[in-house]
Amino acid sequence: MDISNYKISIWRRIVQIIAFIVINYVIIEAIFSINLKSFEVFLKALPFLNSPRNPLSKGAGFVEYLFYSMAKGEFPFFIIALFLLFILFTNRFFCGWICPIGTIQDGLSTLGAKNKTVKKETHENLLKFKYFLIVLLLIIIVPLGITKTTDIAFHNDYKENLGSWAEQPVGFFSLSEYIFVFFPNLMTEIFENWEQTALEPLFSDFWVFFFFLFYLIVIMLAIFYPRVYCKYMCPFGAIAARLSRYSFLKLTRSPVRCVGRADCGICERVCPKQVRILDEPYEFFTGNGECNLCLRCKEKCPHNAIDIRFG
Numbered sequence: 001m002d003i004s005n006y007k008i009s010i011w012r013r014i015v016q017i018i019a020f021i022v023i024n025y026v027i028i029e030a031i032f033s034i035n036l037k038s039f040e041v042f043l044k045a046l047p048f049l050n051s052p053r054n055p056l057s058k059g060a061g062f063v064e065y066l067f068y069s070m071a072k073g074e075f076p077f078f079i080i081a082l083f084l085l086f087i088l089f090t091n092r093f094f095c096g097w098i099c100p101i102g103t104i105q106d107g108l109s110t111l112g113a114k115n116k117t118v119k120k121e122t123h124e125n126l127l128k129f130k131y132f133l134i135v136l137l138l139i140i141i142v143p144l145g146i147t148k149t150t151d152i153a154f155h156n157d158y159k160e161n162l163g164s165w166a167e168q169p170v171g172f173f174s175l176s177e178y179i180f181v182f183f184p185n186l187m188t189e190i191f192e193n194w195e196q197t198a199l200e201p202l203f204s205d206f207w208v209f210f211f212f213l214f215y216l217i218v219i220m221l222a223i224f225y226p227r228v229y230c231k232y233m234c235p236f237g238a239i240a241a242r243l244s245r246y247s248f249l250k251l252t253r254s255p256v257r258c259v260g261r262a263d264c265g266i267c268e269r270v271c272p273k274q275v276r277i278l279d280e281p282y283e284f285f286t287g288n289g290e291c292n293l294c295l296r297c298k299e300k301c302p303h304n305a306i307d308i309r310f311g
Contacts, residue, residue: 088247141169186208271296
């Protein structure tokens with residue numbers, strides 16, 4: 001294997017590992033016995049999906065924090081402004097290089113003998129699902145926040161009916177919640193009380209079992225279908241995709257050096273997000289915001305036809 005052909009991938013892996021450790025900074029605190037409490041406020045603002053109940057991180061992702069604030073009747077202008085600046089200047093660099101859940105999925109995809117792709121029509125239909133989730137969350141959570149200041153009696157009744165959704169609106173749709181909170185807690189409960197209850201905690205509630213099974217399937221699919229959660233379910237990905245087309249940071253394709261799909265098409269074959277790059281404009285391409293800037297297309301292009309542009 002010629003390492004020179006994987007320079008970008010190697011650097012991306014290094015950045016991902018460092019980012020994973022820094023984001024879950026309690027690991028550093030445990031290893032080096034230092035106090036990183038001062039970084040907590042900054043980490044809360046980082047635009048990645050992360051459960052606020054994650055024991056390995058004292059921060060929460062943008063979408064988690066946004067909907068949690070809205071449920072409390074607050075509107076976090078500073079966090080939103082910071083998020084917009086991130087997207088404006090870095091596009092979806094955070095998705096491709098820093099997001100912990102993206103890093104885990106990239107690791108899982110290396111376990112498969114050969115990565116698969118979803119049929120074009122099915123893929124395009126599934127891409128809409130994460131936008132449906134955002135609309136659903138808005139329909140449920142916005143009235144909760146508004147009524148806190150307009151009708152407290154209705155607010156209290158509505159909050160009680162919503163149950164855990166009122167406290168963790170994105171919880172069920174968060175793979176981070178599953179990996180870092182739900183699964184470890186469930187396994188701990190099962191094994192600590194194995195002689196008395198065995199697998200009873202898993203079947204104690206329909207939604208517990210459903211949550212367990214659903215995301216277990218998602219994780220298994222991630223072995224064969226790269227970034228399956230990012231493509232079809234990630235709430236942060238849905239918001240970032242709609243904004244990334246306005247970013248200053250973009251990928252371009254040379255009309256002179258690119259030989260097209262019939263004679264090459266390797267850029268599309270290696271793209272983990274199934275972006276149809278060769279159907280996109282030469283000036284810049286985002287795949288309707290789906291491009292994560294992982295730069296696999298640039299790394300593998302034999303004609304050096306793909307470049308990064310800022311501005």
